[in-house]
Amino acid sequence: MPPVRVRIAPSPTGDPHVGTAWIALFNYVFAKQSGGKFVLRIEDTDQNRARADSEQMIFDALHWLGLSWDEGPDVGGPHAPYRQSERAKIYQDHAAKLLANGGGYRCFCTTERLAKMKVQQELDKKTGYDRLCRRIPAAEADARAANGESFVVRLAVPLEGTVTWKDELRDGEQSRDVRDIDDQVLLKSDGLPTYHLANVIDDHLMEISHVIRAEEWMSSTPKHVLTYRAFGWTPPKFFHMPLLRNADKDKTKISKRKNPVSIFYYRDSGYLPQALLNFLATMGWSFGNDRELFSLTEMIEVFSWDRVSLGGPVFDLAKLAHFNEQYVHKLSDDELADELIGWRLNRDYFKQLVPLVRNRMKKLDDVIPLTEFFFSGDLDLTPVADQFKVEGASNIDLKKAILAFVEAFETRDGWTKEMLEDVGAKWLDAQKWTLKQGYPLLRLATTGRKASPPLWETMVVLGKEITRRRLRRAADWIGARK
RNA sequence: GGCCCCAUAGUCUAGCGGUUAGGACGUCGGCCUCUCACGCCGAAAACAAGGGUUCAAUUCCCUUUGGGGUCACCA
Numbered sequence: 001m002p003p004v005r006v007r008i009a010p011s012p013t014g015d016p017h018v019g020t021a022w023i024a025l026f027n028y029v030f031a032k033q034s035g036g037k038f039v040l041r042i043e044d045t046d047q048n049r050a051r052a053d054s055e056q057m058i059f060d061a062l063h064w065l066g067l068s069w070d071e072g073p074d075v076g077g078p079h080a081p082y083r084q085s086e087r088a089k090i091y092q093d094h095a096a097k098l099l100a101n102g103g104g105y106r107c108f109c110t111t112e113r114l115a116k117m118k119v120q121q122e123l124d125k126k127t128g129y130d131r132l133c134r135r136i137p138a139a140e141a142d143a144r145a146a147n148g149e150s151f152v153v154r155l156a157v158p159l160e161g162t163v164t165w166k167d168e169l170r171d172g173e174q175s176r177d178v179r180d181i182d183d184q185v186l187l188k189s190d191g192l193p194t195y196h197l198a199n200v201i202d203d204h205l206m207e208i209s210h211v212i213r214a215e216e217w218m219s220s221t222p223k224h225v226l227t228y229r230a231f232g233w234t235p236p237k238f239f240h241m242p243l244l245r246n247a248d249k250d251k252t253k254i255s256k257r258k259n260p261v262s263i264f265y266y267r268d269s270g271y272l273p274q275a276l277l278n279f280l281a282t283m284g285w286s287f288g289n290d291r292e293l294f295s296l297t298e299m300i301e302v303f304s305w306d307r308v309s310l311g312g313p314v315f316d317l318a319k320l321a322h323f324n325e326q327y328v329h330k331l332s333d334d335e336l337a338d339e340l341i342g343w344r345l346n347r348d349y350f351k352q353l354v355p356l357v358r359n360r361m362k363k364l365d366d367v368i369p370l371t372e373f374f375f376s377g378d379l380d381l382t383p384v385a386d387q388f389k390v391e392g393a394s395n396i397d398l399k400k401a402i403l404a405f406v407e408a409f410e411t412r413d414g415w416t417k418e419m420l421e422d423v424g425a426k427w428l429d430a431q432k433w434t435l436k437q438g439y440p441l442l443r444l445a446t447t448g449r450k451a452s453p454p455l456w457e458t459m460v461v462l463g464k465e466i467t468r469r470r471l472r473r474a475a476d477w478i479g480a481r482k
Numbered sequence: 483g484g485c486c487c488c489a490u491a492g493u494c495u496a497g498c499g500g501u502u503a504g505g506a507c508g509u510c511g512g513c514c515u516c517u518c519a520c521g522c523c524g525a526a527a528a529c530a531a532g533g534g535u536u537c538a539a540u541u542c543c544c545u546u547u548g549g550g551g552u553c554a555c556c557a
Contacts, residue, residue, distance in 0.1 A: 011557050046556055111555075118554095125483065127553055152555055170487080180485055180553095188555040195557050219486055219552040242488075243551070251549060279494090282506090286495055290505040309495070312550060316493050319507045329520080 004036025005209050009199065011043040012054030015262035015465065016061035018315070019214065019244050019254060022280045026241060027212045028067045029281075032300045039206060040072035042083045043199070045192045050085075051413065061263040065273045066296065071206075079206040084198050091193040094201050094231070095153045095186060099138075103230030104186060106141040106151040107133040128182035129154065153187035155196075155227060163222045168210075168239045169308055176222040184223050196220060200227045203236055212239040215312075216253065239305070242284055242312040254315055256468070265465035269377035270343060271320065275327040279320045283313040293326055344375055352461045356453035370453075374461060379448035379470060381477055387444055388478050390437045399479030401431050401438070402445060406471050415464045420456040445474030 006027040010020045031038040040062070044050040059074060071077025081087055098104030109117075109132060117130055133141070134156065145151055157178055164175040186197035193201070203211060218240045228235040245251045246258040254261055260269075266276050274295065281299055282292050286307050331339060357370040373379065381388075388398060408423045428438045443455050446467055452458055459467045 009557090013557075043557065049556065107555095114555090127484070167487090174486085176485080182553075185555050190555075192555090194555065199557090214551095215487065216551060216557095240487085245550075247493075253551075282494060284494090288496085290496065292495080292506060306498095307496095310488055311490095311495095312488070313495090314493060316507070319494060322507055325520095 002207070002209050004031060004034035005039065005207050006031050006036060006212055007039035007041050007203070007206065007208050009041045009043045009202075010058050011046065011049070012051055012058060013046070013049040014051065014054060015264060016058045017261050018263055018266070018280070019261070020058070021061065021065055021067070021263050021276070022244060022283065023212065023214055023241060024062060024065075024067050025277060025280055026239075026285070029296070029300050029303050030210065030212065031070075033303050036209070037070040038068075039077070039079075039208070040069035040082065041202060041206070042073055042085075043195065044083060044085045045188075045195070045198055047190065047192070055083075057264070061267075064267055065263070065277055067277075084193070084202065087198070087202070088192055090205070091187065091198055091201055092191060095193070095197065098155075098186070098230055099153065101230070103156055103227075104153045105134050105138075105156050106136070106145055107154045107183075107185070108136075108141075108144060108149055108151045109133055131183055134183065150189045152185045152189050154183040155186050155223065155230065157181045157183050157223075157226060163225055165221065165225045165235065165238065167218070167221075168237050169241070169305060169310065174221070178222075178226075181222055181226065184220075186227070196223055196227060200224050200231075200233075204228065204231070204233050208236050210237045210239060212241065215240045215243050241308070242310050244283060245312045245314050247314050247316060251312070251314065253312075257472075259315055259317075260465060260469050262465045264463070265469060266320075268344075268463050268466055269469075271324050272327045272339065275324040276320070278327070279323040283315070284309055284311075293323070349374075356457055356461065360453070373447045373449065373452070374458075377466070377469075378473060381444070381448060381474060384444055384448060384450065385481070387450055388441065388474075390433060390441065395478050395481055398441065399475045401427075401433075402441065402471050402475040402478070404430065405442060406468055406475075409464075410468075415460060417456040417460055420459055424456070442471070446470050 008020065008024045008027050010016070028038050030036070040058075042055055042058070044055070055073070062069070069075065071079065071082060073082040076082075084091075095104060099106065107129070109129075114129075121127060133154070136144075141151075159178070161178050162175050163178060163181070164173050167174050184196050185194050187193055202208075221238055221240075225235050244254040246254050248258075250258060252258075256262070260266070263276075267273070277296060278292075278294060281287075281294070285303075286292075286309070287294050287299070287302060288307065328336065328339075353367075353371050353374055357367060360370055361367060390398060390401075393401070405423065405427050408427055409420065412419050412423060424439070424442070428435060431438055439455060440450065443452055443458075444450065446452075446455070446459060446462065462470075
């Protein structure tokens with residue numbers, strides 16, 4: 001048996017996701033239990049979506065949870081670099097091998113042609129690349145590439161036969177008719193690999209023994225298996241965990257439109273990392289003996305794959321709150337005091353608040369009522385219910401307007417006063433509202449009050465996650481009222 | 483829509499042929515109590531449907547239904 005080596009491979013495209021934490025937990029636990037290694041690899045091959053501060057946020061979030069990695073971009077390791085953007089040469093060399101052995105081929109199709117093809121396929125009810133470039137003789141393709149023509153490298157999927165593999169969490173063998181598999185793009189025209197190529201190469205080179213990932217990857221597994229074969233490699237073992245899902249009627253995979261998904265939301269609204277981890281562990285896995293409160297260490301002791309259940313668990317905030325309550329109560333007074341200080345009752349946080357409220361204070365004790373909403377999570381909006389109104393706008397209009405503001409800042413980088421100010425101004429224009437009509441709505445939703453420190457500064461201090469959550473919650477609440 | 487995965491209360495789950503179908507969250511009652519919370523006690527609440535297999539199916543098989551994923555030069 002080769003040593004156990006597992007990994008998580010998040011892409012730095014935004015706030016660290018609870019789904020990442022959840023998958024990380026199972027990888028971590030399995031690695032620790034088997035005396036293996038847990039690797040963190042950053043999948044940043046999408047230049048359009050990668051965000052600079054995002055990688056550090058992943059580190060911070062995982063550290064906060066106490067899930068540490070043995071190898072990674074920050075700690076190094078025998079298979080460095082662990083950042084895919086720094087491994088471009090490796091992928092290109094490997095793509096060249098595929099070109100040489102017929103496992104892959106160059107495709108010169110333009111995005112326009114591909115788009116046209118897709119439109120036609122809609123009518124014909126077909127999918128996948130039509131393999132036009134697969135018929136180009138290798139010598140001609142080489143010449144065109146040498147000539148500077150832009151191309152991608154595609155996987156040459158066998159024309160007939162069946163691919164089979166084992167999913168360790170499911171009975172029997174998985175198999176797929178190759179005719180249902182697309183000639184996946186492996187190397188993009190910018191010379192960087194797609195997920196599929198980078199993933200296979202890295203997992204192989206980094207000697208990953210068990211790929212533990214979410215079910216959304218299950219349908220691309222045959223492509224991966226084929227890619228391993230094209231290189232002449234043996235695929236690792238695959239474990240596809242179910243997907244975390246939204247609550248209510250909408251049981252789609254968990255998303256920020258429906259649920260707070262940033263790990264930082266949970267940290268900032270006062271959840272303890274051990275409680276979050278414990279809660280996450282009970283999603284799709286059970287400890288046994290009707291026990292559901294346990295530590296990471298205890299989980300590592302008893303963990304086994306046969307206690308994984310495959311139904312997609314709904315992420316239930318009420319139950320998370322219960323777990324957290326249990327953990328809070330377990331702390332001694334000293335420990336709880338320290339937790340509170342570490343959370344927001346500390347100098348750093350107060351230093352952000354003081355400039356916002358100092359002119360509104362007469363005595364020191366005014367600080368508490370003035371800043372209360374900086375310390376609370378979800379707000380009770382009923383006391384200000386009748387304040388949520390704009391002349392001529394229905395409840396649905398108000399809901400849409402608030403959501404429009406959220407969508408607008410969602411597309412922007414950073415979280416600064418300037419950005420919010422800009423988004424706000426454009427939003428007012430779009431709503432055709434005056435300042436006095438529009439902004440009170442946002443203020444009410446984010447602070448639960450008619451009066452507060454300046455809106456943008458308040459949002460900045462509150463943080464993006466809590467702001468988003470409050471706005472969305474307010475929008476839903478308004479939209480649902482009579 | 484094609485392909486694939488999944489299916490025990492509203493939610494998370496136990497169960498791996500014979501159980502009064504267990505636990506937890508939430509909900510509702512009650513006790514405790516100066517209030518509230520905690521805590522304690524109790525209640526309502528589930529095997530999606532139809533066929534098989536079997537002496538016996540929640541459990542095994544098939545079909546249907548339902549839910550989900552995926553069909554990008556995003557991961």
